[in-house]
Amino acid sequence: MAGRETLNEVERRVVEFCCDGVRIVGLPKSIGEIYGLLFISREPQSLDDLVSRLGISKGSASQGLKLLRTLGAIRQVSGEDSRRTYYEADMQLKSLVGGFVREQVRPHLASGDAKLKGIAAAAATEEESETREFYENRIFKLERWSKQARLILPLLQRVLGG
Amino acid sequence: MAGRETLNEVERRVVEFCCDGVRIVGLPKSIGEIYGLLFISREPQSLDDLVSRLGISKGSASQGLKLLRTLGAIRQVSGEDSRRTYYEADMQLKSLVGGFVREQVRPHLASGDAKLKGIAAAAATEEESETREFYENRIFKLERWSKQARLILPLLQRVLGG
DNA sequence: ATCGGAGTTCAATTTTTTTTGAACTCGATT
């Protein structure tokens, strides 16, 4: 059963639902397909199961599984064939969001902060004092935004998780 | 001054910063450029100012302004030439996020909910009772996620705004 | 009522992102 080559209606719909979901957060469709199928499968699935049931390439499946692993959205488990690796979905929204924040959001915030420093330095060289003050005021706003973004993250965790 | 054709260093850096920002939330670069330049300009800018200073096409500028207007991220104001429309940036993070949620997030949540109904209906036709129960359990989880996503939104508003 | 120019639209083009597939690695099997 775990190895049949087509999706039933529930599976198809859940896979599509997950595609929509990952697109919202800017991840490619194949990620949603893989996660979706793992999510709605009773048995753990191997890479080749995903390839044949979703009709995607080995390359996509391999890369998709890799990303989902780094996000902590799936888990490796053992299955019937001892020399394959099988996967199942982690279902805690908390850990999905946590992984996403850690891997995709925090790096951006960090590089944003670095860029803000550069902007401030450039503004400091502005000679006309009114313009310089205007710039400093604007930069202050940007810095506040960055702080507020950071503030959201632990809050998210709290709502979803503990 | 408002009409010069190049960006100074502060302007360039702020524009780039905003590009990065909008990419995170999945909007095209041109949106970030336009918002960024309005954000860091002391004078309101017209469509043609944006075209010449950012080096983008009229089409892009027009479409970008339209989207930013629907998000409530910019405001129309009057400027020196009475027959042009000038714009300035709305700087309240609250209203930016509010507009984004209203225009880009809520519609997805709504269509997601509709799809969940379809999944539930499909699951109800599953004949094997263990599988059906498994599906129902999974669908329950998806429904809970959807609820939690909605829960976040007002919370966001509260942190950023009121 | 015609003209001029600001702004919009959308099909074609360009750019970016995603997916593919064939060559490869590596560990287990004979």
Next chain:
DNA sequence: AATCGAGTTCAAAAAAAATTGAACTCCGAT
């Protein structure tokens, strides 16, 4: 030590998204 096959890699192809630009609309001035 040669083979098998699961999984990875990455350059090339395909698909998707953004941008352009030329034709258009609309309004105000002549």
